[in-house]
Amino acid sequence: MVTKRGRNRQQTETDILAAVARVLAREGFTGIGVNAIAHEANVDKVLIYRYFGGLPQLLESFGLSGNFWPSVDQLLEGLELEPLPPAQRLQLFFERFIDVLRTRPLTLEILAMEITAPNELTATLDAAREKWGQDLAQRLAGDRLITSNWNINISLLVAGIQYLLLRARKTAVFSGMAIQEDDGWMEIKKSLAWLCARMAHQEEE
Known part of the structure; x- marks a missing residue:
């Protein structure tokens, strides 16, 4: 009590x-x-x-905390990952990640500040997200061995999504993608699904 x-x-x-x-x-x-x-x-x-x-x-x-960056538990809440193949685990995570960050203008504002004016305080937030990334990679991998390619590919996709979301604060279209519109992000999600399938296949080879 x-x-x-x-x-x-x-x-x-x-x-x-x-x-x-x-x-x-x-x-x-x-x-x-x-x-x-x-x-x-x-x-x-x-x-x-x-x-x-x-x-x-x-x-x-x-x-x-959830005040700034969505925790792994928040992002995976309600998702039964264990019975799912790796490609589908990745796809569901990235879809949830996009949807959550698009609703967090303050988070995006702080991310922009970190890029334009890095300092000791931004380094603290960076370190916190490093822990988040390690937890995330393990949760998505499940009982599979985590390889360097797995970590690098996830990190590249997370960074790419963040970049597009930051650009979307000021830019409507990037490389033909309507990054301020739901339809644009739906197309991005479809491409991510293909990439996730390729990542999972590569790990199995």
Whole structure:
């Protein structure tokens, strides 16, 4: 049974992580700091150190939370992957990944900031996503041996999707693809299904 104190801490941590997102959206990485986040969350900054350990650890928690980046569990929720062949596992993941990121303009804004102004704080978010990528590769591979080709191919497709989504913030058409439209992304998903089948076949050879 969760105590009242436990519920209060959980809510406070949730409020602090939400405040990180708002400060980043408004100020960018140059304006992020313990004082600014505490003020935004309306909490004493002591709680940030107590609950998270400091700004780097807070950003790591933010990077792994659903506030910024969809967790592997969120992306795979409701999908029964175990009985599915590898190609279909990959296809379902990429379709879900596209759909989720398209609904997260703040996430895309922060990704753009990371590219244009990398710093120690963006490196913390990068490290969090590295952990995410390792977990994802293992979950998609199941009991199969993870090869370097498997990791590289997944990473290339994830990076390509992110790039197209970032371009879609300002560009309607990229290389003939309508990246601001549902129909355009439907065509991209069809091509990804073909690529996933090729990836899985390559692993079996």
